[in-house]
Amino acid sequence: xxxxxxxxxxxxxxxxxxxxxxxxxxxxxxxxxxxxxxxxxxxxxxxxxxxxxxxxxxxxxxxxxxxxxxxxxxxxxxxxxxxxxxxxxxxxxxxxxxxxxxxxxxxxxxxxxxxxxxxxxxxxxxxxxxxxxxxxxxxxxxxxxxxxxxxxxxxxxxxxxxxxxxxxxxxxxxxxxxxxxxxxxxxxxxxxxxxxxxxxxxxxxxxxxxxxxxxxxxxxxxxxxxxxxxxxxxxxxxxxxxxxxxxxxxxxxxxxxxxxxxxxxxxxxxxxxxxxxxxxxxxxxxxxxxxxxxxxxxxxxxxxxxxxxxxxxxxxxxxxxxxx
Ligand code: F6P
Numbered sequence: 001x002x003x004x005x006x007x008x009x010x011x012x013x014x015x016x017x018x019x020x021x022x023x024x025x026x027x028x029x030x031x032x033x034x035x036x037x038x039x040x041x042x043x044x045x046x047x048x049x050x051x052x053x054x055x056x057x058x059x060x061x062x063x064x065x066x067x068x069x070x071x072x073x074x075x076x077x078x079x080x081x082x083x084x085x086x087x088x089x090x091x092x093x094x095x096x097x098x099x100x101x102x103x104x105x106x107x108x109x110x111x112x113x114x115x116x117x118x119x120x121x122x123x124x125x126x127x128x129x130x131x132x133x134x135x136x137x138x139x140x141x142x143x144x145x146x147x148x149x150x151x152x153x154x155x156x157x158x159x160x161x162x163x164x165x166x167x168x169x170x171x172x173x174x175x176x177x178x179x180x181x182x183x184x185x186x187x188x189x190x191x192x193x194x195x196x197x198x199x200x201x202x203x204x205x206x207x208x209x210x211x212x213x214x215x216x217x218x219x220x221x222x223x224x225x226x227x228x229x230x231x232x233x234x235x236x237x238x239x240x241x242x243x244x245x246x247x248x249x250x251x252x253x254x255x256x257x258x259x260x261x262x263x264x265x266x267x268x269x270x271x272x273x274x275x276x277x278x279x280x281x282x283x284x285x286x287x288x289x290x291x292x293x294x295x296x297x298x299x300x301x302x303x304x305x306x307x308x309x310x311x312x313x314x315x316x317x318x319x320x321x322x323x324x
Contacts, residue, residue: 019167019179019188026174031092032140032155035115038090039138040167040188042082043159046122046136047181049078050161059129067102067302068267073128076100079121079136093117094143097301099270104146104301116146118270123158124238133162135240139274150294156274158240166191168247170278176247197284200313201250205235205242213259215289221308221318225252229314239266243275243309247282252310252318256289264288264306268298272307285315 094113175194
C-alpha cells in the first residue's frame, strides 16, 4: 500500500530554477512550455542586440511607418522578426497578432494549433535612442478565444530590458512570478513570486502634457493623486517600465483619452489587456474610462483604449460609486 511518504514532493523552485524548469515543475504542457521558450528566446536576442545597438548602427528609424501610423525604429523591425520567425515554427500556435503587422497571421498549416499569441515586440520605442528601459509584452489565448474579452487570456507577461532583463509571467493557477535573465548561462531564473501589488502606492505615471485635454473626471482624479493622496509623479515613457514600478511598489498608471487620442493611445490586445490580466492576478485592477479592461470584446486587432491601471485603492477612487 502506498503512503503519502511515497509520493514524490513537488520540487519547490529556487533561484537556480530556470523558467522552462519552473513551468515543467508546475505541470504545464510541453507545447505551452515550447511557446514560452520561443518568446523568451526572442527576448534574449533583443536584450543582446540592445547592448550593442549603438555600436552597430541599429538605433534610429527605418523611414517606414507601421499600421498605426507610428515611426518604425530599426529595433522594432528586428524584434518583430525575432518573435515572428521563432513563433512560426511552433505548430501549437495557429494565430499571431503583432503591433508591427497589419493583419492577424493565421497559420493555415497549423490549423489544429491550440494557441493564439499577441505581442508588442518593443514597447516604449521612444526610449531606444536614449538608452532607457523598454519592454516586450505578450499574451496567450486559446485559439477559439482570439476575439474574446481579456478574461479569456490564459497567460500574459512581459520582458523588461532595464539594468537587469526580467520576465514577469502571470497565470491564474500560479500567480505572477518574476524571473531574472542571467547572461552568464543564457537563462531566465526564478527570482520571486507570487507577487502581490500593494493595495496602495505613493506614485502615479501619466503624460501630464495632455492634462488640459483630459476629461474633468480624469483631471479631478489627478488633482486628488497630487493633493490629498500625496503621490509623486513617475513617468518613463515606456508602459512596461511604468507598470513594473506599480506592480512592485503600488500606485497608478494612466493614459486616458485626449484631443489627439480620442480612444486612448494604448492598444487593447497586446498592451492594455495583458497588463490588466497581470494586475488583476496580482490583486490590482485596470479600467478604461467606463468599463473594466478585461470585459472589453475587441472590434479589431489594433483597437485602442483609455487605460487606468494600478492598485485597488487608487482605482477605487477613480471609479464612480456604482463601479466599485
Ligand atoms: O505605444 C506605447 C507607449 O510608447 C507606451 O509604452 C508609453 O507608456 C506611451 O506610449 C507613451 O506615450 P507618450 O509619449 O504620449 O507619453
